[in-house]
Amino acid sequence: MNRFLKAIGIATLLGVLTAMGAVFFAGQASAAGQICEQYGSTSIQSGRYIVQNNRWGTSSTQCITPTTSGFTVDQADGSVATNGAPKSYPSVYYGCHYGNCSTNGDILSPNGLQASSSAFSRISTSVSMTYPSSGTYDASYDIWFNKSQPTATTGQNDGAELMVWLNHTGSIQPIGSKVGTASIAGATWDVWYGSSGWNVISYVRQQPTSSASFSVASFWSDVVSRGYGSTSWYLTSIQAGFEPWVGGAGLAVTNFSVTTDGATPPPTSNPPTSNPPTSNPPTSNPPSGSGCSASLRVDSTWQGGFQATVTVTNNGSSAISGWRTAFSLPSGASISNLWNGTATTSGSSVTVTNASYNGNVAAKGSTTYGFTGNGTAPSGATPTCSPS
Template sequence: MRHAHIYLIIGALLATGLFAAPAQAAPVLCEKFGSTTVQSGRYVVINNVWGADTAQCIDVNQNGGFTVTQAAHNKPTNGAPASYPAIYAGCHYANCSTGSNLPMQASASAFNSLRTSVSMSYPSSGTWDAAYDIWFDPTPRTDGQNTGAEMMIWLNKQGSIQPVGSQVGTVNLAGGTWQVWFGNSGWNVISYVRTSAASSLDFTINTFYADAVSRGYAQRSWYLTSVQAGFEPWIGGAGLAVNSFSYGSSGGGTDTTAPSVPGNPTTSGTTSTSTNLSWGAATDTGGSGLAGYDILRATGDAFARVGSSTTTSFTDTGLLPATTYRYRIQARDGAGNLSQMSGTATVTTQTGGGGGGGCAVAATTQTAWNNGYVIQPVTVTNRGTSAISGWTVTFTLPAGHTITGSWNANLSVNGQTVTARNNGNNGNLGPNAATSFGYQASRPNGNTQVPSGYTCRSSA
């Protein structure tokens, strides 16, 4: 089985300063994690010897490419590769190129016109693959490990190596036929392996991402963070070369100006399970127009997107009683540019008294197999100080998944949203009392996702 393509160690080393990533290095990079920029910062080139201690050097082409001039690797082909020397646009562990317009949400209209091309040269010796590595995260992340999807596009390979996971199909895209592989390394890894080798490729990113979304392996709400092209050598690797690389919009006249920062949010009408947010409007001068706002919420240090609004207000529901939440707002334009985050609003929900009470929900995966799973128990607990007479749980079903059965609750499905309501005999719950239900679902073969985003609301 091929590597898990883990960059967690790299991020930790960069963060501690054990390995420096200089903004401008020499034209030949031999440091394990050495990097330099080309074309006035438009792209970043990285040596990135993340899986070995053997020597590797790359000669950087300031016009937009590099050549591996030294590679003394000799790794087993059933494990991780030695490195991933690459050129990229976007952000990789806080090392960002300029003018990439990334991160960008995959639902933005501008995402559809993002295009990239590469031309490569290959040696006749060694064991390696030549591949794009395109990263997506549920948040607009610029540092650390992405946890959404890693989409690899193999133009060529040499030796007995294969992608993460197993083959789940074939597809015709971008003028070629590709094997589709799927695995999970703590995030979804979707690999497209060309059945006939190519030395160049020109495609819109959405061509492959739309296929990944249709298979249930990726989501439109996730953010594209970087577009990388390079090589994974196991044995040798000298002579591998990116001759040219490009990334940008095929639409022309791309808006790269972010909206202004929204006004700081305020809260009102807070109950045990919800709060109302409002904020001052942002403005957009880039030409694509203001498209809306993303609402970010945190209970600890990390903010995560919990919803969006096309107005300057939002009601956040499904909260836990007696819990402190923090909110920030980001503006988004029609090209997918994100503003800086607003200031923070802090609110603590009520304890749940006054007749309604509040409920909490926790779900457990009892069992899972190649194309299905059972979620049981889904535990509903009254966290309020008074009794409740009913509850409603909502959660998100991944694309391509289907509910095939349920028990101890009445389930209904609208798009990807599932709503579970109590039966006649399990809606009445006193303070701290709990009940549970379960369900079974099918999913595309090889998809390892399970539903997420469980929220609970109670009634008096």
């Protein structure tokens, strides 16, 4: 995100935009190469997304390497005071940012999408991230809205900046002050509001995670209900990345996607790993000489919810081409989000079959799926498994 306005003030906007534009487009890099230019960027997936270095708050070196589905921060020198603005916002995005627009199937380029449109309600996004063991940063979405229909050359949006913090370290906090809480996308969030010449609404996840999937409308409807936005405003970009204050090398977006057909994309084959497993040991049906077995581990719990991982193991001497597991949830519990599988439920009974990409499991090999849920965690649940 370009929060340089917060540091230099609106008065110098014109000069900064002029200077930034010269660097921004001159700093284009190939998808295969490292980007160290201050505002360097490149497209991935044939132009569907753009990866940007966006080092706006420091003169220290920052370098990122784009991947086919995100990027890795290779170098992030220097630090800034944790009671002020961050160093940068290395990120991957869909849409338009200061005239730099994604193109492949992008319904936001170049004129945005009004939040009152039926197409807006069908936009969903997913991200998976990995975090280093040190540094001070937040891992967040930055979703931008303009009050009027923008053009391809629109710079700073004047409506709202919707931030979704999945994780943060150290003493940092969003702009403004906490104004409440919200239950969205299967999690509880602290809601913060501030202003930087535009509304900044930040949703800070009470239980940190490294993976998320949600519809943009689910957060925006809450913003509108609080009076901080309007359905007449235009969505211009969906960005995911990191705001580092201290360090930042090792931060990575391993997978980012946006869908526009109403489907919520899974967080990828990497389940969330930011919360250590609880003391609940995996439970499983006993392995046999053939077929498959499954074990369930509760990764983390919080008030009103939980996260769990199921491991499917092929016990046989030959590969299987598909699998099906079944287990029961505690009374009143439900699944809010599941990745790397397809779930069907009937009361407390849950059946999960493989996704299209992880049904083939080699002999003695294994695969996993994960889910978050509401209510009591299924500690002690014993899944059954059968090839399909």
